[in-house]
Amino acid sequence: MDFDLDLSIEVLRRSPATLRALLDGLGEPWVRGTEGPETFSPFDVMGHLIDGEETDWIPRARVILAQGPDLRFEPYDRFRHRARNAGRSLELLLAEFARLRATNLQLLRSWNLTGRELDLPGEHPSLGLVTLRQLLGAWVVHDLGHVAQIARVMAKQYRDAVGPWVPFLPVLTDHVVPRS
């Protein structure tokens, strides 16, 4: 499937409601469980997604569109949310994410990006040259990866509860060494 701006926005605009439907009002054992030390709980993932809205996708798109002398993106801090959200509630994070995403998509739409603009390059700190099209595609995949991660992390809280069913429920044995 080739990158398509409208089809990308279709997914990006759904993520806040998907995450709210999955998580809002859910008990703490589901919300705060992880896959092991140094891995994200669903609460942490929401904070990470907020960080992405504030510091990653749109700021990097702006660097590309400006085509200034320095095309290099700021490195992304995967742990900014830990200090930022200590003491906040999940409900607050769900609302913040929805608000930030709506604003960012409004901005993205307002740019009326052309094919030429989508081909403009930026420089990722470790991946090298990337295009605006690839950045926006990565934004979509990043959302979906974290929806999958939240569902997986929740499922793993019941690994012992399913008894002999483990081999029929592959989500329980995905990411034995967690990677996202």
Add this chain to the structure above:
Amino acid sequence: MDFDLDLSIEVLRRSPATLRALLDGLGEPWVRGTEGPETFSPFDVMGHLIDGEETDWIPRARVILAQGPDLRFEPYDRFRHRARNAGRSLELLLAEFARLRATNLQLLRSWNLTGRELDLPGEHPSLGLVTLRQLLGAWVVHDLGHVAQIARVMAKQYRDAVGPWVPFLPVLTDHVVPRS
């Protein structure tokens, strides 16, 4: 985390709205894409979840609660949905799943299951003896696994679109040999 009936129902009752938020109105390339031959698209997963409501979880719980002479469950047909849903729309499947799930959870709640009942056994055709508690836990994990699968299958449609980002987006390389 130990099995808890209320915490299980919390997850089971959210799945229809989660899947509706993620999928309703989405373009065909997202809805019909797969991970490769003989794997499920998001549309197929919705059909599979409906089959679960009609033929798997509650029917098996009834076998356990009846404690008749034959505790063995009917084998589950993972491909029943293919013929059943040919020509149906995703919107119809989302509505069917929501209706079936609501009815099944109403029934489950009406049983007011005791700890003794949750410990009653049934016989899985290939896993052997399982308890009602394990069956209900597997229902929860099965839902979450398929939410994760839908997000993963959608993400993979953009594998080429993200260019050099692939190693930073592990959802794209999960299930190289699809298992669910």
